[in-house]
Amino acid sequence: MTTGRYSDHDHEHYERPRRRTRPRTKDRPSYDDAVDARVVTVDRGRFTLLLDGRRVMAMKSRPLGRKGVVVGDHVRVVGDTSGADGSLARIVEVVPRTTTLRRTADDDDPVERVIVSNADQLVVVTALADPEPRPRLIDRALVAAYDAGMAPLLCLTKADLADPETLLSTYRSLGVPWVVTQLKGEGAGDLTELLDRLRGRTSVLVGHSGVGKSTLVNALVPGAHREVGIVNAVTGRGRHTSTSAYLLELPDGDGWIIDTPGIRSFGLAHVQPGNLIEAFPDLDEMTETCPRGCTHGTDEPECGLDEAIEAGEADVDRVESFRRLLAAREASSDW
Ligand SMILES: Nc1nc2c(ncn2[C@@H]2O[C@H](COP(=O)(O)OP(=O)(O)OP(=O)(O)O)[C@@H](O)[C@H]2O)c(=O)[nH]1
Incomplete structure (x- = not known):
């Protein structure tokens, strides 16, 4: 050492x-x-x-x-x-970075920081139960992904404990791809679908404590020895076992994952509404008539998105989901 x-x-x-x-x-x-x-x-x-x-x-x-x-x-x-x-x-x-995943400013850390670079996919790891999914945190992670120009992927863990349908209904209109994993119970351990999605890319895994991210990383990269915490039966929270982001190569040499155990918050103050809508080209097209400075949020007086809904040209669910993300940008940053 x-x-x-x-x-x-x-x-x-x-x-x-x-x-x-x-x-x-x-x-x-x-x-x-x-x-x-x-x-x-x-x-x-x-x-x-x-x-x-x-x-x-x-x-x-x-x-x-x-x-x-x-x-x-x-x-x-x-x-x-x-x-x-x-x-x-x-x-x-x-070497100049292709992407940067950033977070801003929270109480513990007052500066905007690049968390990791050169990743092209953000995998939002969420347990279907134990701990319960937190849609607001998923939304915030999606905002960070879109802002960074990274493709999002929902990885829903602990499928032995609950059905994914309720959660998925919230994300369908956004068109976020998803995979389900199960590392306990009958038929556990098949990671083929997830591995297919990770192949050939650098993927950052984020998720709050206890969702099974370390268990997943250990299953994806045998020998990774990421520490697995014990979920507290009362709070549903896991022990905070590891702290630093860590790059790991997948065994077949065809892809990288970055585990981010230390991320406890996801400050998004740096995200501009204009950047977010660019991730939705179909909606972006409808905002050409917006007044200057329009954020495309719910309360904007003459937003093109509302006009498009009235004209029957926009999918209401999709606009609402986009606006939910926009609002999540301003919510508290606790992970
Ligand atoms: N039922 C069930 N439990 C699981 C599954 N995957 C992981 N767990 C359990 O969930 C608990 C938390 O798993 P971890 O892998 O430590 O979770 P983590 O997200 O890495 O949490 P931190 O280490 O605190 O960041 C452990 O007790 C795991 O055994 C699963 O598919 N089903």
């Missing part, structure tokens, strides 16, 4: 050119010898990378400055990339 042996301070001190002996140069080093890696997890300023199939510990190099490095990032690395015990490589570049 390297943690503790090298503090940020020590390394910065070591890296900084000593003025008298080495004149400062304006040219940045070119890092021609840098190699590609992907960020697996982050722990107190130390990054675990996957590089040619081996795990390598790394830290940010000074030229990156305050630029964040997050789980899912493709990075360029120099230095000791052997992955040997005690070795520490340096991240010199973050």
Whole structure:
């Protein structure tokens, strides 16, 4: 383990050119010898990378400055990339991200943050019972997915305990794809449908405590050793067993999942209504006549969506579901 042996301070001190002996140069080093890696997890300023199939510990190099490095990032690395015990490589570049899943501001954390990058699917893991589904949280996760340009997928766990139909009726008009899983009881363990949906993509798994996300991750990636909590019989909440987002490769090498056990809230203050409606091109088309600044919400006086409903051109359920998402954006951020 390297943690503790090298503090940020020590390394910065070591890296900084000593003025008298080495004149400062304006040219940045070119890092021609840098190699590609992907960020697996982050722990107190130390990054675990996957590089040619081996795990390598790394830290940010000074030229990156305050630029964040997050789980899912493709990075360029120099230095000791052997992955040997005690070795520490340096991240010199973050490859431009294809997507960023963000959250804003909650009471514990006042800044907007990128949670993970380069994921193309957001899997909202919800138990059908124990704990009961929380549609408002599902809505908020969907908003985050649409805003990030990620495809949403509902993964309904614990199908041995309840029927999915009630919950699904809420999401049908939005056209969100879904899969059902069951890892206990008779006929448990068939993950074919979910694996089909994960294949060839990077999928972020979110879900509140106790929904069975760790159990699912362990079943998808044998050997992942994500800790499984015990659901409290009184509150329905699980123990908070793990904290950091973690990138895992699916066994067939054809897809990645990112487990996000640490996400306890999903602040959405950064989401613009205009971004959300872009995820629904059929509805977006109907808002061309909207007054400037229209949010397309329920109380907007001359929203094109209302006109489209009156003209019989819009599906009422779909508009209502979209507006529910829009409202969820402003709700409290508790996960
Ligand atoms: N009945 C039933 N129970 C399940 C199923 N999947 C998981 N569980 C149980 O649900 C409980 C919570 O599972 P976890 O995998 O720890 O849930 P989690 O979402 O990772 O929760 P945290 O670790 O607290 O974030 C455990 O007791 C599991 O055994 C299922 O398909 N059916």
